[in-house]
Amino acid sequence: MNRIVSDFLIVGGGVTGLTTACRLAEQGATVTLVDRGRTGREASWAGAGMLPPGNLAKAASAEARLRAYSHALWPQFAQTLRNETGIDNGYRTCGAIELGHTDADPALQSLREKLTDEGIAFRMLSQRGDIDSLVPELNMAFHEAIFIPDFAQVRNPRHLKALNIACKNRNVSVFENAESLSLHTVRDKVCVKEQERSFEADQVLIAAGAWSNVLLSQLNVSLPVFPVRGQMLQLRCDQMPFQCVVEQGRRYLVPRSDGLLLVGSTEDHCGFDKRTTAEAIHELLAFALELVPSLSSASVTTSWAGLRPGSQDGLPLLGRINDFDNLFVSAGHFRSGLQMSVGSAHVVADLMLGRQPEIALDGLTVDRFDSTSTERL
Ligand SMILES: Cc1cc2nc3c(=O)[nH]c(=O)nc-3n(C[C@H](O)[C@H](O)[C@H](O)COP(=O)(O)OP(=O)(O)OC[C@H]3O[C@@H](n4cnc5c(N)ncnc54)[C@H](O)[C@@H]3O)c2cc1C
Numbered sequence: 001m002n003r004i005v006s007d008f009l010i011v012g013g014g015v016t017g018l019t020t021a022c023r024l025a026e027q028g029a030t031v032t033l034v035d036r037g038r039t040g041r042e043a044s045w046a047g048a049g050m051l052p053p054g055n056l057a058k059a060a061s062a063e064a065r066l067r068a069y070s071h072a073l074w075p076q077f078a079q080t081l082r083n084e085t086g087i088d089n090g091y092r093t094c095g096a097i098e099l100g101h102t103d104a105d106p107a108l109q110s111l112r113e114k115l116t117d118e119g120i121a122f123r124m125l126s127q128r129g130d131i132d133s134l135v136p137e138l139n140m141a142f143h144e145a146i147f148i149p150d151f152a153q154v155r156n157p158r159h160l161k162a163l164n165i166a167c168k169n170r171n172v173s174v175f176e177n178a179e180s181l182s183l184h185t186v187r188d189k190v191c192v193k194e195q196e197r198s199f200e201a202d203q204v205l206i207a208a209g210a211w212s213n214v215l216l217s218q219l220n221v222s223l224p225v226f227p228v229r230g231q232m233l234q235l236r237c238d239q240m241p242f243q244c245v246v247e248q249g250r251r252y253l254v255p256r257s258d259g260l261l262l263v264g265s266t267e268d269h270c271g272f273d274k275r276t277t278a279e280a281i282h283e284l285l286a287f288a289l290e291l292v293p294s295l296s297s298a299s300v301t302t303s304w305a306g307l308r309p310g311s312q313d314g315l316p317l318l319g320r321i322n323d324f325d326n327l328f329v330s331a332g333h334f335r336s337g338l339q340m341s342v343g344s345a346h347v348v349a350d351l352m353l354g355r356q357p358e359i360a361l362d363g364l365t366v367d368r369f370d371s372t373s374t375e376r377l
Helices: 015-026 062-085 106-118 128-134 156-169 209-219 278-291 293-297 341-352
Strands: 002-011 031-034 096-100 123-125 144-148 173-175 182-186 189-194 197-206 225-236 245-248 251-255 260-264 299-311 317-320 327-331
Touching: 002 015, 002 173, 015 031, 015 156, 015 327, 015 341, 031 197, 062 156, 062 341, 096 106, 096 128, 106 144, 123 128, 128 144, 156 173, 182 209, 197 209, 197 341, 209 225, 209 299, 209 327, 225 278, 245 278, 251 278, 260 278, 278 293, 278 299, 317 341, 327 341
Parallel strands: 002 031, 002 197, 031 173, 096 245, 197 327
Antiparallel strands: 096 144, 123 144, 182 189, 189 197, 225 260, 225 299, 245 251, 251 260, 317 327
């Protein structure tokens, strides 16, 4: 048996696992990361890379705190990755506009209240001319909008490539294509095996996205983390009609700087099925053309689907799993895993290093659900 021993072992190499590995290695620890396939090819690759802003000074909920903490860390982290790897991950503050038909639109009203409460900068756009200045070819049916100037975006595949290189530069040992990991315990300490290799570490982190609960079931642990499929369509525009993210409810358009436009997304509860469906792609195309009719001349380049790690309340589960000496989880980031990746990595790395995280974790801990669903069965 080939023994691979390190301070920390991370199972799962999506944005969650890779960013946490980077953070732990930065603190001087030895880190091993192991993935069933190639790293950064699941939900983290499939996402749109939208990064909504936050404000830690006024964040009152668990979601707002983690979003604000991440928002504050993103610019420096993107810069560090660029310096260390030479890769520009496309992080940029592009702004976002949320559309409504009238100012009585309930979605706009609740967004306005939330932004006001959290002290996040925004502008109400009630004149069609103001909306046109941001999205010139918009359907005439929209008369009201909210513009959020500090909304940012990142290009997922580039970001994951940068994270991979940064991990290697920081001496993280990355093992890919470890298809059949088994988790077991020796005196309440979790160990991981794969064929003729055993991975041993002082602390083990499960960061396997939508598959986290499948892995943990080997230890008779059940967490409310499950797959929620999101389908995405990509267009190429000769001339991009707008530069900011355009959102209406759960659907959105995300313009990249090189003419690509992402149209997202669905929320499908269909288990671990990653196929795209004709119906969903048709709906996404119809949504894009309804919002901006001039997109009818854009070319359709590709479509894909990814499995978000959903959770019972839509928020991540971060921290230690009781009853084991060395088991942690970072999963369940649902629609915000890119945005929250940097903050989650800081929080979880602090916990694994025995330090106090910089933000309060109420509402994010593993034991917040019904005790029967989180304890060992
Ligand atoms: C269409 C779509 C749009 C999205 N848009 C956004 C957005 O705009 N902004 C945002 O913030 N978030 C967005 N998200 C959500 C975000 O992508 C996810 O929350 C995030 O990527 C989750 O990252 P993760 O690392 O936890 O999981 P994943 O990226 O799924 O990574 C999990 C990793 O674990 C590995 N793994 C699984 N099982 C095992 C095993 N048994 N052994 C070893 N390894 C294993 C997998 O191979 C994978 O590499 C979107 C998601 C989708 C699908």
